[in-house]
Amino acid sequence: xxxxxxxxxxxxxxxxxxxxxxxxxxxxxxxxxxxxxxxxxxxxxxxxxxxxxxxxxxxxxxxxxxxxxxxxxxxxxxxxxxxxxxxxxxxxxxxxxxxxxxxxxxxxxxxxxxxxxxxxxxxxxxxxxxxxxxxxxxxxxxxxxxxxxxxxxxxxxxxxxxxxxxxxxxxxxxxxxxxxxxxxxxxxxxxxxxxxxxxx
Amino acid sequence: xxxxxxxxxxxxxxxxxxxxxxxxxxxxxxxxxxxxxxxxxxxxxxxxxxxxxxxxxxxxxxxxxxxxxxxxxxxxxxxxxxxxxxxxxxxxxxxxxxxxxxxxxxxxxxxxxxxxxxxxxxxxxxxxxxxxxxxxxxxxxxxxxxxxxxxxxxxxxxxxxxxxxxxxxxxxxxxxxxxxxxxxxxxxxxxxxxxxxxxx
Numbered sequence: 001x002x003x004x005x006x007x008x009x010x011x012x013x014x015x016x017x018x019x020x021x022x023x024x025x026x027x028x029x030x031x032x033x034x035x036x037x038x039x040x041x042x043x044x045x046x047x048x049x050x051x052x053x054x055x056x057x058x059x060x061x062x063x064x065x066x067x068x069x070x071x072x073x074x075x076x077x078x079x080x081x082x083x084x085x086x087x088x089x090x091x092x093x094x095x096x097x098x099x100x101x102x103x104x105x106x107x108x109x110x111x112x113x114x115x116x117x118x119x120x121x122x123x124x125x126x127x128x129x130x131x132x133x134x135x136x137x138x139x140x141x142x143x144x145x146x147x148x149x150x151x152x153x154x155x156x157x158x159x160x161x162x163x164x165x166x167x168x169x170x171x172x173x174x175x176x177x178x179x180x181x182x183x184x185x186x187x188x189x190x191x192x193x194x195x196x197x198x199x200x
Numbered sequence: 201x202x203x204x205x206x207x208x209x210x211x212x213x214x215x216x217x218x219x220x221x222x223x224x225x226x227x228x229x230x231x232x233x234x235x236x237x238x239x240x241x242x243x244x245x246x247x248x249x250x251x252x253x254x255x256x257x258x259x260x261x262x263x264x265x266x267x268x269x270x271x272x273x274x275x276x277x278x279x280x281x282x283x284x285x286x287x288x289x290x291x292x293x294x295x296x297x298x299x300x301x302x303x304x305x306x307x308x309x310x311x312x313x314x315x316x317x318x319x320x321x322x323x324x325x326x327x328x329x330x331x332x333x334x335x336x337x338x339x340x341x342x343x344x345x346x347x348x349x350x351x352x353x354x355x356x357x358x359x360x361x362x363x364x365x366x367x368x369x370x371x372x373x374x375x376x377x378x379x380x381x382x383x384x385x386x387x388x389x390x391x392x393x394x395x396x397x398x399x400x
Contacts, residue, residue, distance in 0.1 A: 005272070006256060006265055006266065006267055006271075006272075007267065008248070008251045008252040008255045008256055008267060009252055009256060009265065011248045011251070011252065012248045012249060012251075012252040014248075015244070015245045015248045015249075018233075019229075019230045019233050020229050020230070020233055021226060021229060022230075026221060028291070028294075029219075029220050029221060030219045030220070030222075031252065032290075032291065033218075033219050033220055034249055034252060034253060035252060035253065035256060035265070037253065039253065039254075042249055042250060042253040043250065044215070045215045045249055046246040046247070046249040046250045047246070048208070048211045048212045048214075048215045049212060049215075049234055049242055049245055049246040049249070050242060050243065050246045051208045051211070051212075052208040052209055052211065052212040052231065052234060052235060053234060053235065053237065053239060053242040054239075055208045056206060056208055056209060056235055065206055065209065065235070066206065067206055067207065067208060071206075072205070072206075090232075091228070091232065094228075
């Protein structure tokens with residue numbers, strides 16, 4: 001009945017358990033998955049962690065993830081350089097790219113202004129955004145921060161900075177998500193959907 | 201609108217996605233978790249994969265996972281060497297150890313006989329089990345394979361081998377799981393629970 005544990009297995013389980021959305025049981029399953037890998041595969045797995053971590057940096061222009069000085073989107077000369085879509089996180093860039101409907105460029109704030117968490121305007125990439133606007137190429141900035149209190153506040157803050165520069169600042173439309181059930185929509189969303197109604 | 205992907209990030213997502221119970225979205229979340237680790241932490245994570253893989257071998261006696269020739273349970277002289285609990289998988293050993301109610305030793309079959317999947321008696325650790333029984337120390341073997349068709353068949357197969365050796369072979373009790381709702385118990389389980397009823 002003595003304690004029974006295998007140090008290197010416990011360590012691995014612990015590592016997996018730290019990941020978002022992974023409980024102890026899942027972590028254990030993942031660790032066993034690793035144990036059952038071929039040595040080569042385990043090496044590839046471990047290396048992919050190190051490689052991703054070492055190679056991926058911040059794009060010098062838009063602050064998106066990038067393996068080079070400029071990310072693939074900033075480097076792409078086919079993209080419309082006059083429109084910037086401002087998002088909070090690199091994952092948001094991926095979400096927009098999946099729509100295949102936006103051909104402008106992005107700017108990744110890498111967070112939102114959140115006084116509660118001690119995050120001020122200087123802690124996100126607002127100065128990098130302002131630097132991109134100085135040469136007059138950009139005509140429109142689309143604020144695509146999350147529809148949360150902090151996302152809203154950040155969008156408002158930035159739009160107030162940009163408007164005096166003569167740049168069009170727009171915000172994503174609010175409304176009911178496509179495919180959703182109106183019955184379950186919250187009041188605020190429904191109100192916004194009504195306000196934003198369009199003539200057919 | 202050109203393809204947008206960061207090679208090392210995609211590779212990492214792919215690695216996580218291969219794990220059991222991990223879909224694309226979770227894999228992406230995990231990859232971002234890795235990107236946000238400190239370099240030291242990422243190194244520890246990658247190393248824990250390699251270490252677990254390299255260090256963990258099979259216990260020479262019971263075929264459980266072990267970093268040394270003998271696993272902590274086989275090495276522990278306080279454990280009752282006369283009783284062996286036969287399980288399919290190292291995870292089952294962990295499950296029994298969590299009960300703190302069994303102080304015998306284990307034997308890990310590393311699978312079950314499954315003609316459908318081309319797994320015969322020689323593909324699991326039956327011969328290792330028989331070798332352990334040759335010196336007459338073991339008095340009882342508890343068959344604790346899973347209550348599935350294959351687990352049953354394997355338990356039957358092994359018990360037929362052992363009985364002529366004068367060893368007591370027992371099987372885990374079947375019945376309703378503690379805390380379960382009888383209403384949802386399947387017929388087979390209920391039948392077994394009735395058959396195995398005890399006088400109070």
